């Protein structure tokens with residue numbers, strides 16, 4: 001049999017590739033971009049059209065596609081060691097990455113457990129927390145707490161602490177549910193309330209729950225500063241500091257899911273830094289490998305590690321994944337950390353963000369846009385839509401954006417930008433102008 005024509009990538013993909021987070025039938029109308037190559041902030045399709053990757057390819061790509069410095073580091077690693085198992089063996093990229101991440105937490109979170117994706121990191125943190133209490137003779141502490149509208153991944157365990165109906169409802173019978181506490185989303189402010197007031201109010205619901213059930217609760221998990229997948233819901237840093245205080249008071253672990261907000265996304269390397277506290281477990285993934293390779297990491301404190309350290313095998317944390325600590329992925333992460341160190345990235349990002357915010361002013365003040373908000377290099381607003389337009393808004397916006405050389409995928413009615421950290425002045429101007437044009441075009445078209 002002759003191999004099918006390489007030309008028809010879209011038809012072949014729709015037949016053989018089951019795409020993630022997609023109702024495949026929508027692709028009868030919705031375009032699929034056949035990405036041929038990437039360079040800097042741009043993706044290029046097979047016909048040579050370019051698209052500004054304004055959402056960093058699902059929030060993972062920090063320093064652009066085919067970044068020469070990350071590429072060089074990976075090529076050298078490839079010729080040295082592509083992979084070795086991390087049980088009974090160790091290697092330099094894993095050691096160095098664990099040490100450097102520990103240093104970034106002032107050695108508070110000095111133990112790195114490796115996995116490959118974000119949902120696994122979340123499950124590892126949940127299991128570690130439960131197992132910690134079990135090793136301390138407190139196996140009744142087996143409940144978890146998550147925040148309303150939180151997203152922590154889509155495996156069955158991670159869905160237990162996720163509160164997004166679209167991803168969760170179909171699997172409800174399979175899921176062990178967590179307690180859901182009020183969201184500190186600053187958009188919940190009542191008349192005259194500040195974001196800090198909303199945070200204080202949300203913390204009261206945590207206190208009430210802890211008061212009643214802390215003896216049964218192992219941990220609370222939070223996305224510090226920004227609940228990304230639910231539509232870039234932002235909250236005051238005092239919420240995270242308040243959670244830390246309540247966890248200390250009631251003997252509950254704090255898990256910071258920094259999978260999306262870590263690696264500089266909110267303006268500090270870790271979002272938790274802005275709250276001035278460290279969690280007991282910190283989950284990292286997405287941007288930590290520069291968007292190159294699947295990698296996730298759970299950092300934890302000495303006290304956690306010590307609870308597992310014993311002659312008894314079963315008191316150890318026996319969790320594993322085949323590619324745990326993959327040297328190539330660790331090397332990509334080290335090259336990413338090198339870029340942070342050498343290029344003054346956080347300070348440069350602050351300037352770029354101010355610049356992009358300024359350029360987005362017409363959208364911030366647009367009569368059909370609400371709640372324009374920004375945190376680090378995350379920018380979002382909510383479209384004001386008639387009910388009939390809301391259903392299809394995201395898909396129609398996506399399609400219109402492509403025609404303007406932008407890769408953007410609104411979450412429901414929330415339009416957001418989460419660009420890589422390397423945009424130049426021209427790209428910032430182009431992104432702001434065309435986002436606005438796309439918004440106007442989507443609002444005015446028939447739906």
Ligand SMILES: *Cc1c(COP(=O)(O)O)cnc(C)c1O
Nearest residue numbers: 117118119151152153257259260
């Ligand atoms: C993306 C994400 C996850 C899940 O990571 P995957 O690699 O997609 O499994 C978990 N938590 C948060 C906050 C995320 O943004």
